[in-house]
Amino acid sequence: MVTTPLIDKARAEAAEALRDHTRHDGSPFIGHPDAVAAIVADEIGLPEECIAAVYLHEASRMGGYPVKEADWGASICTLVDGLNKISTIKPKDTRLEAENYKKLIIQYSADPRVTVLKLADRLEVMRSLKIFPKASREGKILETLMLYIPLAHQLGLYNMKREMEDIYLNYAEPEQYRLITNKLKAGEKDRERLMAQFIEPLKSKLDAEGIRYKLKIRTKAAYSIWQKMNKQKVPFEGVFDVFAMRFIIDCDGEDHALEKELCWKVFGFVTEEYEQDTKRLRDWVTNPKPNGYESLHITVKNKEGAYIEVQIRTKRMDDIAENGFASHWSYKGIKRQETLDTWLKSVRFALEHPDENKEDLPQPPSKEIFVFTPTGELRILAADSTVLDFAFGIHSNIGAHCVGAKVNGKAVSIKEKLSTGDVVEILTSKNQHPTQDWINWVVTAKARAKIKQAMAAQEQTRAVDGRELLERRLKNWKLELPDAMLTELRTKLSYSSLTAFYAAIGSGAIDVNTVKDFILGEAERHAASVEAAEAVQASAKAQRHYESKDDILVLNAKNVKGIDYKMAKCCNPVFGDDVFGFVTREDGIKIHRITCPNAARLLEAYPYRIQKVKWADAPSSGSFQVALKIITDLEGSVLNKIMEVVGQFKASIRSFNVNENPRNGTYEIAVKLSVPSNLELDKVLSQIRTLKHVSKVTRT
Numbered sequence: 001m002v003t004t005p006l007i008d009k010a011r012a013e014a015a016e017a018l019r020d021h022t023r024h025d026g027s028p029f030i031g032h033p034d035a036v037a038a039i040v041a042d043e044i045g046l047p048e049e050c051i052a053a054v055y056l057h058e059a060s061r062m063g064g065y066p067v068k069e070a071d072w073g074a075s076i077c078t079l080v081d082g083l084n085k086i087s088t089i090k091p092k093d094t095r096l097e098a099e100n101y102k103k104l105i106i107q108y109s110a111d112p113r114v115t116v117l118k119l120a121d122r123l124e125v126m127r128s129l130k131i132f133p134k135a136s137r138e139g140k141i142l143e144t145l146m147l148y149i150p151l152a153h154q155l156g157l158y159n160m161k162r163e164m165e166d167i168y169l170n171y172a173e174p175e176q177y178r179l180i181t182n183k184l185k186a187g188e189k190d191r192e193r194l195m196a197q198f199i200e201p202l203k204s205k206l207d208a209e210g211i212r213y214k215l216k217i218r219t220k221a222a223y224s225i226w227q228k229m230n231k232q233k234v235p236f237e238g239v240f241d242v243f244a245m246r247f248i249i250d251c252d253g254e255d256h257a258l259e260k261e262l263c264w265k266v267f268g269f270v271t272e273e274y275e276q277d278t279k280r281l282r283d284w285v286t287n288p289k290p291n292g293y294e295s296l297h298i299t300v301k302n303k304e305g306a307y308i309e310v311q312i313r314t315k316r317m318d319d320i321a322e323n324g325f326a327s328h329w330s331y332k333g334i335k336r337q338e339t340l341d342t343w344l345k346s347v348r349f350a351l352e353h354p355d356e357n358k359e360d361l362p363q364p365p366s367k368e369i370f371v372f373t374p375t376g377e378l379r380i381l382a383a384d385s386t387v388l389d390f391a392f393g394i395h396s397n398i399g400a401h402c403v404g405a406k407v408n409g410k411a412v413s414i415k416e417k418l419s420t421g422d423v424v425e426i427l428t429s430k431n432q433h434p435t436q437d438w439i440n441w442v443v444t445a446k447a448r449a450k451i452k453q454a455m456a457a458q459e460q461t462r463a464v465d466g467r468e469l470l471e472r473r474l475k476n477w478k479l480e481l482p483d484a485m486l487t488e489l490r491t492k493l494s495y496s497s498l499t500a501f502y503a504a505i506g507s508g509a510i511d512v513n514t515v516k517d518f519i520l521g522e523a524e525r526h527a528a529s530v531e532a533a534e535a536v537q538a539s540a541k542a543q544r545h546y547e548s549k550d551d552i553l554v555l556n557a558k559n560v561k562g563i564d565y566k567m568a569k570c571c572n573p574v575f576g577d578d579v580f581g582f583v584t585r586e587d588g589i590k591i592h593r594i595t596c597p598n599a600a601r602l603l604e605a606y607p608y609r610i611q612k613v614k615w616a617d618a619p620s621s622g623s624f625q626v627a628l629k630i631i632t633d634l635e636g637s638v639l640n641k642i643m644e645v646v647g648q649f650k651a652s653i654r655s656f657n658v659n660e661n662p663r664n665g666t667y668e669i670a671v672k673l674s675v676p677s678n679l680e681l682d683k684v685l686s687q688i689r690t691l692k693h694v695s696k697v698t699r700t
Contacts, residue, residue, distance in 0.1 A: 001037060001038045001041045001042055001051075002041070004048045006048050006049070006052050007037070007048050007051050007052055007055075009052075010051070010052035010053075010055040010056050010059075010072075011030075011033075011034075011037075011055050013055070013056065013059055013065060014030060014033055014055035014056065014058055014059040014063070014065070015030050016059075016063075016065075017058075017059035017060075017062070017063025017064065017065040018030050018033075018058060018059060018062055018063050021062050021063065023128075023131055024131045024132050024133065024136075025131040027131075029058070029062065032058065032124060032128075033054050033055050033057075033058045035124045035127070035128075036054050036117075036120050036121050036124045037051045037054045037055065039120040039123055039124060040054055040116075040117060040120045043120075043159070043160075044116060044120060044157070046113065046116065046117070049073075049075055049076050049079065050079065050113055050117060052072070052076055053076050053079035053080050053083065053117065054083075054117060054120075054121075056072065056076065056080045057079075057080050057083040057084060057087075057117075060080060060084060061083075061084055061087055067080045067081075075111075078110055078111050079111055079113065079114055079117065081110075082108060082109030082110060082111055082114035083109075083114055083117060083118065083121075085108035085109065086105060086108050086109060086114065086118050089101070089105075089108070090376045091139070091143055091370075091372065091376065091378055094147065094421075096142070096143070096146040096147065096370050096420060096421055097146070097421065101147045101151070105118075115151065115155065116155065116157070119148060119151060119152055119155070119157060119160055120160075122144060122148045122164070123160050123163065123164060125140055125144075126140070126141075126144055126163070126164050126167045126168075127163075127167070129141070129167065129171060137171070138380070139378050141168055141171055141172060142370060142378065142380070144164050144167075144168060145168050145172075146370075148164060149161055149164050149165055149168070152164065156289070156292055156293055156320070156321075158321060158322065159322055162221040162223070162224075165221055165222075165223030165224070166221055166222050166223050168223065169222055169223045169226055170222075173226065175595055175698075176226055176229075177222055177226075178595050178596075178597065178599065178600060179236065179594060179595040180222040180225050180226060180236060181222050181600060182594050182595065182599045182600050182603060183236050183578075183594060184219055184222070184242075185600065185603045185604065186580065186594065186603060186610075191217050191219070191243055192217070194306070194308070195215065195217055195245060197302070198245055198302065198308065199215050199245075201273050202269055202270065202273055205269045206266070206269065209265065211249060211262060211265070211266065212249070212250040213247050213248060213249045213250060213266070214247075214248045214250070215245060215246070215247055215248075216246050216248065217243050217244070217245065217246070218243060218244045218245075218246045218311065219242065219243045220239070220241060220242050220243060220244075225239050225242060228240075240307065240309075241299075241309045243309075244297075244308070244309035244310065244311050245308055245309070245310045245311070246310075246311040246312075246313070246318075247266050247310070247311070247312045247313070248313060248314070248315055248318045249262050249263065249266065249312070249313070249314045249315065250314075250315055251314045251315065251316070254316065259285075259314045259316070259317070260285050260286070262314065263285050263296050263312045263313065263314065264285070264296070266312050267296055267298065267312055270298065270300060270310055270312075271298070271300065274300035274301060274302060274308075275300060275301045276298050276299065276300045276301075277298075277299040277300070277301070277307070280297070280298065280299040280309075281296075281297070281298050282295075282296070282297035282298075283296060284296070284297070285312075285313075285317075292320050293320065293321055294313060294317040294320065294321070295311050295312065295313040295317055295318075295321060296311065296312040296313065297309065297310070297311055298310050298312075368380055368381065368382060368383060369381050369382075369383055369385060369418060369419060369420045370420045370421070371390060371418050371419075371420070371421070371422045371423070371424055372421075372422070372423045372424070373394070373423075373424065373425075374423060374424075374425045379393055379394075381393060381418065381444060382443050382444050383443075384417055384443050385417070385418055385442075385443055385444055386414065386415050386416060386417055386418065386441055386442060386443070387402065387404065387405040387407070387412060387413070387414045387415065387416050387418065387424065387426070388402060388414050388415065388438060388441050388442045388447055388451075389418075389442050389443060389444045389446075389447045390405070390418060390424050390426065391405070391414075391426045391428075391447075392442070392444070392446055392447035392450045392451070393444065393446060393447070394426065396450045396453075396454070398426055398428060399447060399450055399451075400432070400433065400434055400450070400451075400454045401428040401429055401430060401432045401433075402414050402426055402427070402428055402432065403427050403428060403429045403432050404427045405424050405425060405426050405427055406424070406425040406427065407422050407423070407424050407425075408422055408423055409423075411427075414438075414441065415441040433454070433458060434451045434454045434455050434458075435455075436455070438451045439451055439452070445633045445664070445665055445666060445693075445695050446664055446665045446666075448633060448665070449633055449634045449664075449665025449666070450665055452634070453665070459499055459500065459503040460499060460503075461506075462502070462503035462504075462506035462507050463498075463499045463500075463501075463502035463503040463506060464502075464506070465506035466501075466502035466503055466504065466505030466506030466507070466510075467502040467505075467506075469505060469506065469512060470502070470505055470512055470515060473512045473515075473516070474515075477516060479516065479519050479520075480519075481515065481519060485518075485519070486498070486501075489501075489515065489518050492518075493510065493514075564587070564588030564589070565581070565588060565589050565591060566587055566588065566589070566590055566591065567590075567591050567624065567625075568582075568590045568591055568592045568593075568596065568598075570592070570596055570597065570598055571592055571593040571595070571596035571597070571598075571599075572593075572624070572625050572626050572627060573591050573592065573593045573624070574624040574626050574675060574677060574678040574681055575615055575624060575676065575677035575678060576615060576677045576678035576679055577593050577594075577678050578593065578594040578595075579591050579592060579593055579594065579613060579615075580592060580594060580599070580603075580610055580611070580612065580613060581610070581611035581612070581613040582602050582606070582609055582610060582611070583609040583610075583611055589611055589613070591613065623652075623674040623675060623676050624674070624675055624676070624677075625654065625672060625673070625674060626672070626673050626674075626675055626681055626699065627670070627671070627672050627673075627699070627700045628669075628670075628671045628672075628673065628685075628697060628698070628699055628700065629668070629669070629670060629671075629696075629697075629698045629699075629700050630642065630667075630668075630669040630671060630688065630694065630696070630697050631666050631667070631668060631669075631694075631695050631696040631697075632666060632667045632669065632691075632693050632694050632695060633665065633666060633667070633693040633695070634660065634662075634665055634666065634667060635667075635693040637693075638667070638691060638692070638693040638694060639658060639667070639669070641691050642669070642671070642688055642691065642694075643656070645684060645687045645688050645691065646671075646673065646684055648687070649675075649680055649683050649684050649687075650675065650676055650680045651673050651674065651675045651680055651681070651684050652673065652674045653671065653672070653673060653674075654672040654673065654674055655670070655671070655672040656669070656670075656671050656672075657669070657670045657671075666695070681699075685697055685699070
């Protein structure tokens with residue numbers, strides 16, 4: 001970053017004001033405005049007064065430094081004032097809606113450049129996410145998805161938008177991020193070869209017209225690919241426009257008419273050589289977007305039948321498309337002040353007029369809602385969560401004594417469903433206690449588990465009272481109630497446990513005289529064979545734990561016959577998985593899944609040791625080891641159901657470990673299976689996910 005006396009002065013004041021402040025990792029806080037200033041100067045291209053405002057904003061906000069107009073001028077003071085006001089906006093003020101956030105920005109800032117400075121600040125925060133505590137990190141990721149990414153999109157700051165989207169995906173869906181980025185790396189050479197084939201028949205025509213150009217491959221961002229995979233319900237290979245060929249035409253000066261003519265001339269050459277899909281033509285050269293975006297987009301089909309997206313634009317258009325209107329300031333031949341005015345108008349327009357085309361904007365996760373405490377603390381809950389879910393999410397005692405809530409200032413019942421952006425204040429009473437109906441009014445596993453725990457504690461207290469009462473009456477009656485007879489009576493009255501039976505006596509639901517009549521009126525009792533049932537269950541469980549034969553790998557690898565192959569233990573590939581081979585020095589070829597945590601490092605650092613491999617047409621008679629992690633409610637029956645599902649398919653259990661997490665109210669189950677292929681594994685995973693009480697199943 002090139003400095004000026006103004007910038008140096010602002011940084012010196014900030015360094016002094018912030019000398020006692022550090023970031024979460026212990027580093028000096030001045031590192032944050034330094035990084036933001038570099039983004040503002042080098043990546044966006046804003047002038048020195050904006051860079052100075054970045055430093056003075058942090059100096060005044062964190063260090064109490066007074067920014068006076070006499071010292072810094074009206075323009076810088078306006079920028080600092082706007083940044084300070086925007087920094088006071090809390091997530092609950094916006095309900096995590098981008099339009100609300102933009103309205104607040106307009107109210108709080110007189111200079112549109114403040115918006116871009118705030119985006120630069122957020123980009124630096126996202127780049128530094130690893131230094132923040134987990135709770136703070138999750139909040140910043142969510143705010144970025146819901147507020148800052150849409151804002152960057154509407155201002156045409158696409159590089160910012162793409163980078164923040166990919167950082168979000170890396171933290172929110174790390175396995176999907178690895179899958180997509182590793183597949184992009186693995187296919188890089190194929191894309192380069194396709195580009196060479198694509199341009200070959202066009203070279204002579206372009207050269208004959210004297211058109212100077214640069215052809216490059218634009219690879220779609222990982223987040224955008226992930227969105228399309230989810231929206232279209234297709235794998236990575238099913239995404240239509242993973243990459244595009246981009247013509248960047250060199251056009252001297254700023255003759256817009258000549259630029260359009262050259263773009264359409266290249267368009268004509270491309271469509272003469274390749275068959276175009278007219279439905280996918282997008283003409284933003286004739287009618288640019290409000291944020292200044294200009295480009296021709298077409299989709300063509302080559303001789304092999306592969307569809308290719310082609311983008312045609314000039315160097316000036318590409319500069320705007322990559323960096324926004326601010327990038328104009330560094331473009332040769334453009335007057336700085338004129339471009340500044342044009343760009344500021346576009347920023348103001350984008351802030352005050354929502355972009356009509358929102359199909360590319362991030363959408364809130366459909367399976368979650370985001371609500372706030374009265375103090376502005378963010379809480380993430382499952383969709384359709386109620387006041388009770390929220391109360392138990394705060395604390396077990398608050399949930400157990402919840403009698404209702406005030407949602408956005410309005411009194412509601414405990415079973416009221418919540419929506420994203422609601423501000424919820426829980427109301428409690430010491431006389432309130434959970435009932436069986438509460439189970440039907442919650443959707444989160446934590447609330448359900450806590451309700452069951454509270455009801456179990458109440459039942460235990462009543463059971464102690466009921467047992468003492470029954471024992472006193474039996475002694476007075478001089479009667480005995482053998483265990484076998486007690487079991488039959490309990491079964492007859494439809495109580496699942498002795499605790500429930502005694503609790504019913506303690507609460508008065510069962511009259512003790514009913515027990516007396518049962519003892520005197522029945523001569524023969526048949527005890528329920530609990531031990532027999534448990535023995536049958538244990539036998540079935542043991543049968544499902546049978547040991548399979550040693551794994552036999554059936555794998556074909558081109559041109560490396562005679563080398564040993566082994567499955568990498570870091571990711572345990574299964575027949576049918578997307579895999580690649582890595583040639584080791586001593587152990588032959590190690591087979592890794594493309595989503596392996598080590599895949600990115602191997603593909604990037606050792607491309608010469610990567611071997612393409614493929615599975616045989618049919619699986620071998622052997623089997624493969626695979627590890628699963630399953631999260632369930634604290635419900636004992638679900639363990640047997642999981643084992644039963646495995647037993648339905650060509651799979652066997654090698655190990656089955658259960659850990660109880662009382663804090664979350666869940667079981668964390670680690671399972672090792674032996675399966676013949678990923679097809680059989682998918683069947684097992686699919687059926688386990690449909691089980692009641694199962695909340696998450698992942699392959700590790």
